[in-house]
Amino acid sequence: MTTDRTVDERQTDAARDASRTARLRTQHADAETVAAALRPDNTDAMETVVEGNTLVTTVSRATTGGLQSTVDDTVVNLTVADAIVDTTRTHSYE
Template sequence: MTEEIRRTATVRTTHADAATVAAALGPDETDSMRTRVDGDVVACTVSRPTTGGLQSTLDDHLVNLRVADRVIERARSHLAADADSTDALDSTDEPQTTDTDTQPDT
């Protein structure tokens, strides 16, 4: 019985919210990948039988990593902007509402 030679690489990246980035990557992981979080670092180890397969899997991982990181950054910016605009409102800035269930007097 011959033992299969595998190609292995580990990618380590630093993120403001590493756990959220790793969780976002989870659905796209295959059996050949193992991702773990250590503080602000996401480390993904990929092991494939061919160099081309390793390269392809790493390329997919890096694209997914970049998308996850950008989405999280934009969400944080959006939440921060919402918090700033909420802080700027005072009680006189409340939106006007109408009661759509009330029938007009006739």
């Protein structure tokens, strides 16, 4: 027997099944733009919230290895997005 389930129900199950969680708090000159750059790569196991100039990304995964991989990818993406935002803010190409 199969049961049709909504995306929200599947996401709730994924969060409930996740036993490992990491919260990354990073500060940025333009946190909204960095968050927008990261959102396309976010999975159902991730949540990103902007609090002023701070970006809070919470990752929940079922395994430590999965959590580590997702956090590693997120840190690289944060670094690149922040560098691009910083470069565009400090250089004028007129």
